[in-house]
Amino acid sequence: MSVSKQDVFYVAHLARLRLNDEEAERLQGDLNDILGYMETLNELDTSNVEPLEHVIEQPAILRKDNPAEPLSHEDALKNAPDADSDYFRVPKVIE
Amino acid sequence: MDSKGSVDLFEEKVERYIGAIDAFEDYNIITGFDREQVRQRAREIRSKLETGSAGPLAGMVVAVKDVLCERGKKVTCSSETLRNFESVYTATSVQRLLDKDALLIARTNMDEFAMGSSTENSIFGPAKNPVNPEYVTGGSSGGSAAAVAADLCDVALGSDTGGSIRQPAAYCGVVGLKPSYGRVSRYGLVAFASSFDCVGPFAKTVEDAAMILQHLAGYDPMDQSSSQAPVPDYLSEIRSKKHLKIGIPGEYFAEGLDPEIRFAVEEQLRALEKEGHTLHPITLPHTNYAIATYYILATAEASSNLARYDGIRYGHRADADEMERRLKEGIDDRPTADIYSAGDSPLIRLYKQSRTEGFGDEVKRRILLGTYVLSKGYYDAYYGKAQRVRRLIQNDFSNAFREVDVIASPTAPTTAFKIGEKTQMKPMEMYLNDIYTISANLAGICGISVPLGTHSNGLPMGIQFQAASMHETDLLHAAKASESLGRS
Numbered sequence: 246m247s248v249s250k251q252d253v254f255y256v257a258h259l260a261r262l263r264l265n266d267e268e269a270e271r272l273q274g275d276l277n278d279i280l281g282y283m284e285t286l287n288e289l290d291t292s293n294v295e296p297l298e299h300v301i302e303q304p305a306i307l308r309k310d311n312p313a314e315p316l317s318h319e320d321a322l323k324n325a326p327d328a329d330s331d332y333f334r335v336p337k338v339i340e
Numbered sequence: 341m342d343s344k345g346s347v348d349l350f351e352e353k354v355e356r357y358i359g360a361i362d363a364f365e366d367y368n369i370i371t372g373f374d375r376e377q378v379r380q381r382a383r384e385i386r387s388k389l390e391t392g393s394a395g396p397l398a399g400m401v402v403a404v405k406d407v408l409c410e411r412g413k414k415v416t417c418s419s420e421t422l423r424n425f426e427s428v429y430t431a432t433s434v435q436r437l438l439d440k441d442a443l444l445i446a447r448t449n450m451d452e453f454a455m456g457s458s459t460e461n462s463i464f465g466p467a468k469n470p471v472n473p474e475y476v477t478g479g480s481s482g483g484s485a486a487a488v489a490a491d492l493c494d495v496a497l498g499s500d501t502g503g504s505i506r507q508p509a510a511y512c513g514v515v516g517l518k519p520s521y522g523r524v525s526r527y528g529l530v531a532f533a534s535s536f537d538c539v540g541p542f543a544k545t546v547e548d549a550a551m552i553l554q555h556l557a558g559y560d561p562m563d564q565s566s567s568q569a570p571v572p573d574y575l576s577e578i579r580s581k582k583h584l585k586i587g588i589p590g591e592y593f594a595e596g597l598d599p600e601i602r603f604a605v606e607e608q609l610r611a612l613e614k615e616g617h618t619l620h621p622i623t624l625p626h627t628n629y630a631i632a633t634y635y636i637l638a639t640a641e642a643s644s645n646l647a648r649y650d651g652i653r654y655g656h657r658a659d660a661d662e663m664e665r666r667l668k669e670g671i672d673d674r675p676t677a678d679i680y681s682a683g684d685s686p687l688i689r690l691y692k693q694s695r696t697e698g699f700g701d702e703v704k705r706r707i708l709l710g711t712y713v714l715s716k717g718y719y720d721a722y723y724g725k726a727q728r729v730r731r732l733i734q735n736d737f738s739n740a741f742r743e744v745d746v747i748a749s750p751t752a753p754t755t756a757f758k759i760g761e762k763t764q765m766k767p768m769e770m771y772l773n774d775i776y777t778i779s780a781n782l783a784g785i786c787g788i789s790v791p792l793g794t795h796s797n798g799l800p801m802g803i804q805f806q807a808a809s810m811h812e813t814d815l816l817h818a819a820k821a822s823e824s825l826g827r828s
Contacts, residue, residue, distance in 0.1 A: 250677055253708070258680035260643060260711040261650070261688070262704055263696040266675045275705055275767055276712065282768055283632040286725050289732065296727035297734060300535065300784025301522045301567060301809060308561055320428040324654035333653055336660045336686045 248276045347389045350399050354382045357401055357445055360492045367468040368459075369477075369486040371406045372414050372447035385441050395441035397555060403487040403496040406447045407454055408434050408539065409528040417530050418462035419452045421649050421656045421698030431528020432560045433497060433539045440555050445493050448483030452700045453646065454499055454532045456480050457507060457773045458762065461702045466759050469512060471799055475756040478508030481542070485512040488542045495552050496542040501532050502634055503752075503777025505540050506789040510751035510802025513791045515819065516542050517549045518777075520809045521784035522567035524553075525560030533641035534565075536634075536781040546790065546819040550574040553812060569810050578816045584617045586818065587744030591627035592776055597753045601801050604792050604827075605750050608803055611825050612748075617818075620744050624736040629729050630779045631771055636713050636726035637782075643710030646703070651694030658693035705767060734783040741785075741808040746818040749776050751789040751802035776804060785809050788819045793827040 253269045253276065264272065318331070327334040358375050388394035406416050409427040416422045430438070438444065451461040459467035459482025467482040469475040470490035477486040481498030485508035488496050498505040500518035509516025517540045524539045531537060541552035557571045588609065593602060613619050651657035666672075667686065674681050684692065699707070713722035740747060753775060762770050780787040786809070789802040803822055807815040 248712070251679075252712070254675070254678040255680055256708050256711045256715060258678070259715065260707050261647075261691045261695050262699070262707065263681070263692045264675070264678070265673075266677065269675065269677065272705060272708060276709060278766055278768055279635065279709060279771075280712075280722075283636060283722065283726075286629055286632050286636075286729050289626075289629065289729060291725060291728035291732070294728040294731050296724060297731035298535075298727065299565075300734065300782075301520075301565075303522075303567065306561075306564065306568065316428060321653075323428055324425055326651060326655070326657035327660070335652060336664065336690055 248273055248280065346399070347386055350389065351382060351386060354378065354401060354443065354445075357492055360490065361446060364470070364490050364492060367470065367473060367486065367490065368449050368462070368465040369467055369483045369490060369492065370403075370446045371416060371418065371449050371464050371483065373445070378443070378445050381443055385443055388441060395439065397437060397440035397442040400442045401445050401494045402437055402442045403446045403448050403484055403493040404434060404444055405450055405481050405484045405496070405498045407450055407499055407530045408497055409530070410434055410444065413447065415530065416463070417453045418450050418464055419698065419700065419703070420463055423463060423656065425654055429528060432525035432562055433556050434528065436555050437552070446487070448481070448487050448496060450483055451480035452703050453530070453642070454480040454501055454504055455642070455702050455706055457503070457770055458757070459483060459508070460759065460763055461700055468759065469756050469799075471513060474758055475799060476511065476759050478511030478752075478756060480504040482508045484542050485509050485514055485516060488512070488514045488544060494544070495548055498540060498542055499529055500538045500540055500781065501536045501638060502781050503774045505542065506777045506787055506802070506804055507752050507774065509542055509789040510804075511756040511800065513800030514542050514544060515546055515549045515788065515790055516540070517553060517788045517815075518780060518786060519553060519557065519812060520567070520786040521781075522565050523786070523810065523812065524556045525563040525566045527560055527562035531645040533638035534645060535641060536638055538781070546816060546823050547575065547578070549788070550578060550816050567810065572813050574813060574816055577813045578820050582817045584746055584814065584818055584821070585620055585744040586612060586617050587620050587622035587740055587747040589622050589624045589627070589740070589747055589749060591624050592749035596775070597750060598755065598795075600795050601750050601754070604801055605748070605803050608792060608822060608825065608827060609748055612821055615821060617821065622740045622744060622747065624740060624779070626729065626733045626736050627779060630733055630782055631775060633726045633729045633733065634774070634778045634782055635709070635771060636722050637730065639706045639710030640714050640723050641710070643707045643714065646707055649695060649698060650691045651698070656694055656698035658690060658697055660690055663689055663693060702767070730782050733779055737779070737783045737785055737808070745807065745811075745814045747806040748818070749804050751776060751804040755795045755797060755799035755801060780806050786812050786815050788815050790819045790822045792822075
């Protein structure tokens with residue numbers, strides 16, 4: 246499997262990143278280099294191996310559904326790049 | 341020592357650390373430091389000490405990696421994305437130290453979002469090794485390791501996703517402990533790869549590391565992956581002597597290991613044998629697959645975790661007015677090969693522009709890699725495969741720990757490298773540096789790096805011990821035994 250420059254632009258789009266031509270070329274090289282190294286995993290037969298999702302096995306722990314103080318309005322908006330007194334502001338979505 | 345004397349010593353120490361932080365300013369170790377706040381807090385702790393109401397960590401001065409949230413403080417993760425982000429809550433690990441009256445002195449430099457092995461990927465510039473400023477500190481918790489090594493604090497907190505505590509500890513010549521996955525709450529630790537991330541301490545001695553772990557460890561209702569396993573009394577446990585079965589994995593002494601480091605570790609193991617511990621050759625047959633497995637799973641998790649940085653609720657946002665102007669004027673500098681962005685709405689454009697400006701090269705590389713291995717058609721071949729190999733790697737350790745208490749090895753194949761040396765190379769070169777530390781994160785077990793003297797190049801070396809999940813006591817026993825031999 247080899248990654249094309251088109252693939253890099255496609256994946257960048259999925260990841261919501263913009264790349265220029267030169268970056269896309271460099272990353273194409275990097276990704277092929279790294280993914281090539283990852284091919285070594287194919288030396289292993291894992292057909293009878295269960296995927297490992299949690300490194301520690303423990304039962305789900307439930308808590309009482311007690312009401313608690315949420316984050317205050319002020320705190321929630323504190324780091325907003327753009328906000329009025331009540332809401333986050335974003336650019337117009339409908340053209 | 342009378343209490344008046346020790347209280348004076350505490351304030352003298354705080355002033356000495358403040359002076360040292362100033363003296364090391366151009367080492368890029370510290371990212372956030374407010375001396376007046378520190379002095380104010382020192383006075384509060386002093387009055388508690390005087391009235392006898394102080395907690396067990398009063399007198400302890402702690403630096404915190406800039407990835408752990410502290411309410412009212414900047415938490416930057418060394419990223420443009422979070423340059424001006426101020427946390428509105430405090431991480432459990434940090435809160436537990438505060439509650440015991442530790443003094444938090446400063447925030448420390450790191451690789452952006454903890455992605456890196458050198459603390460060069462940072463908006464604050466590369467952290468410099470206090471032993472020799474031409475060399476890296478290691479990473480990603482390089483600032484915390486250097487802060488302890490340069491004597492800017494007593495202990496420091498870091499995070500370890502693939503070796504980010506142990507490797508910089510070895511490079512800077514301090515103790516660095518990665519607890520078992522789930523031993524310490526991750527609440528308030530900015531997420532990189534959630535099934536790997538661990539919070540742990542750096543210290544000058546194994547006992548200090550044990551003491552900090554004591555207060556960090558334990559179940560936290562705010563972190564569903566934190567363990568309910570009881571927390572032993574580490575300090576009293578390790579003050580009694582224990583003869584350990586020490587496993588030596590052949591795979592960790594193979595090609596690529598610096599011969600002097602190899603010799604130092606082997607000599608240390610022979611010395612431990614003379615102290616009554618026993619040495620056992622073991623095998624961890626899937627070691628060579630660990631790096632590939634890790635960089636599939638960790639980047640996949642990272643691509644998902646870092647999706648939250650969209651510039652809407654917090655974090656860097658691109659100039660929306662400028663974007664709108666360009667859109668109106670029909671300016672489009674999108675490369676012609678990028679056919680996918682054609683239909684982007686203004687909001688999607690804002691996401692893309694904000695993220696593109698906010699993230700550095702290594703973070704973008706890992707997000708793209710993680711997105712690729714999770715994308716349709718490749719998921720099973722990469723992500724699914726890596727999850728299966730992860731189990732094989734965990735099984736290697738489970739088998740080994742049926743025979744031995746701890747596993748000994750070098751922490752890293754080399755000493756610290758020169759600043760800039762590896763950033764010129766292919767990214768794989770940097771990734772291969774994690775070979776001895778990365779498996780512990782895949783398996784969820786604990787590990788520690790202890791100083792092991794100085795290489796002929798003048799830089800510190802480290803020996804690593806690993807122990808089974810939740811067996812930090814064995815880990816600390818081994819670390820203390822090694823430290824007691826006096827080669828640190």
